[in-house]
Amino acid sequence: xxxxxxxxxxxxxxxxxxxxxxxxxxxxxxxxxxxxxxxxxxxxxxxxxxxxxxxxxxxxxxxxxxxxxxxxxxxxxxxxxxxxxxxxxxxxxxxxxxxxxxxxxxxxxxxxxxxxxxxxxxxxxxxxxxxxxxxxxxxxxxxxxxxxxxxx
DNA sequence: GCCAACGTTGGC
DNA sequence: GCCAACGTTGGC
Numbered sequence: 001x002x003x004x005x006x007x008x009x010x011x012x013x014x015x016x017x018x019x020x021x022x023x024x025x026x027x028x029x030x031x032x033x034x035x036x037x038x039x040x041x042x043x044x045x046x047x048x049x050x051x052x053x054x055x056x057x058x059x060x061x062x063x064x065x066x067x068x069x070x071x072x073x074x075x076x077x078x079x080x081x082x083x084x085x086x087x088x089x090x091x092x093x094x095x096x097x098x099x100x101x102x103x104x105x106x107x108x109x110x111x112x113x114x115x116x117x118x119x120x121x122x123x124x125x126x127x128x129x130x131x132x133x134x135x136x137x138x139x140x141x142x143x144x145x146x147x148x149x150x151x152x
Numbered sequence: 153g154c155c156a157a158c159g160t161t162g163g164c
Numbered sequence: 165g166c167c168a169a170c171g172t173t174g175g176c
Contacts, residue, residue, distance in 0.1 A: 008174090032159075032173095054174050112175075130157040132173045154176085161170080 003046045004138040005038065006060070006126060007100070008053040016050045016061045016105050024067050024101040028075050029083040031095060035135035040070045042098050049138060049146070051126075052109070059111035063147065068099035106151055120145050 007027060009015065019025055030036055046066040052058055072093035075081040088094035116127045125136045138146075 010174090034159095056176090058175070132158060134173085156175095157173085159170105159172080161168100163168095164166085 002065075003041070003043065004048075004140060004143040005042065005046060005066075006049040006051055006136050006138050007064075008051045008134040010054045011052045012055070015052065016064075016102075019050065019064060019100065019102045020105055022102075024099055026073075026097050026099050028073050028097045030073070030097065030135060031076075031083060031085065032134060035133055036096055038133075038135045038137060039096055039098050041137075042066045043069055047103075047143065048100055049143075053134075057109060057111040057113065059109040059113075059115070060106070060146065061109050062105040063103040064100040065103055066098050067101040070096040070098050073097040110146065110150060114150075115146075118145075118150070 011017075014025070027039070030039060044066055048064040048066060049060045050062045050064050051060050072090070073083070073088075073095040074090075075083040076085045076088035076093065076095040077090060078084055083095075085094060112127070115121050115124070121127055121142060124138070124142055125131050125133060
């Protein structure tokens with residue numbers, strides 16, 4: 001059984017179209033411990049909602065799957081990277097990434113406003129006030145409701 | 153651009 | 165370990 005996740009990206013930095021073009025990509029630059037811990041729980045074959053944040057409108061734009069489980073994020077010890085963190089070294093990595101593979105871009109975005117309107121989804125971390133996590137778990141029922149009911 | 157909410161840092 | 169100050173996220 002796969003587990004289900006939601007991952008946020010600013011489309012100006014990395015969009016679902018970028019992932020579609022590349023077919024698969026490392027998901028680097030996560031610098032939040034809670035998000036990192038969720039990524040370390042990810043297994044190959046886990047399914048991911050791809051979410052566009054900091055844009056208009058924000059929302060889920062498609063699906064992807066985990067194609068490589070967590071491994072050290074080398075950008076964390078690259079001094080030329082915007083994601084550099086002096087605490088992280090190759091011998092003692094603090095930060096991790098997974099690789100994700102494109103599955104599908106939906107015909108239209110499922111906006112945050114629409115998600116918030118659904119009583120079935122009020123327990124989602126995403127729709128909670130003040131939630132800023134960029135990587136979060138999704139329950140199986142939420143996954144099925146969103147991907148099979150809302151999108152069909 | 154604003155700002156609420158949250159996470160991190162660092163003095164004590 | 166507490167908590168004020170600061171930095172960041174991300175919707176609006």
